[in-house]
Amino acid sequence: MLNRVILIGRLTKDPxxxxxxxxxxxxxxxxxxxxxxxxxxxxKEADFIPIVTWRQLAETCANYLRKGRLAAVEGRMQVRHYDNNEGRRVYVTEVIADNVRFLESPNTSGGSGNTGGSQHSTGNQGNHDPFQDHGKPIDISDDDLPF
Structure with missing residues (x-):
């Protein structure tokens, strides 16, 4: 038997x-x-699918995913039930994720926050090449050399 789910979509709110x-x-x-x-x-229509993550993956998702971010989720479908305050049985269908991939960097327009990957801030340098000095000597002290 097989119970495997793979989804790609955007978060509707912060985890x-x-x-x-x-x-x-x-x-x-x-x-x-x-x-x-x-x-x-x-x-276009969409399905809104509840996702549950546990342990370290839960903390990683909470720290790095934000509303609007594109993510891939892999896991299994689970149906559970409970009796509410009125005594009625309520069924809940959700995906228990064992793998979540962050598909956008935090700088894309899809959302805000950070993906947990390494980030290197370049300020407002744009595509400026820091090693382009038009043939001028570069002033580096001996303390800056790694050898």
């Missing part, structure tokens, strides 16, 4: 990090995944 009474991290988030067709009004 919510909580801890169980035993101290285990759990993060919940919702991923908006576009449907591959348009409705009768020629508009």
């Amino acid at each position: 919510e990090l909580r801890y169980t009474p035993a101290g285990v991290a759990v993060t919940t988030m919702v991923l908006a995944v576009d449907r591959p067709f348009m409705n009768q009004s020629k508009e």
Whole structure:
């Protein structure tokens, strides 16, 4: 038997990090995944899929994912139920993620925040080559040399 889910979509809000009474991290988030067709009004529709991550992955997602960010989620589908305050049985379908990939760098327009990958700030240098001095000597002290 096989229960495997792979999704790519955008977060609808920032992930919510909580801890169980035993101290285990759990993060919940919702991923908006576009449907591959348009409705009768020629508009795209999306499915809003609840995602749950646990332990270190939960903390990583909470720290680095933000609303609007594009992410790939791999995991398994789970259906659970509980009885609400009115005594009615409520069913919940969610994806338990065991792998989440951040598909955008924090500098793209899809969202804000940081991906957990290394970031190198270049300020407002743009594409300026710091080693381009038009043949002028470079002033480097002996202390700056790695050998």
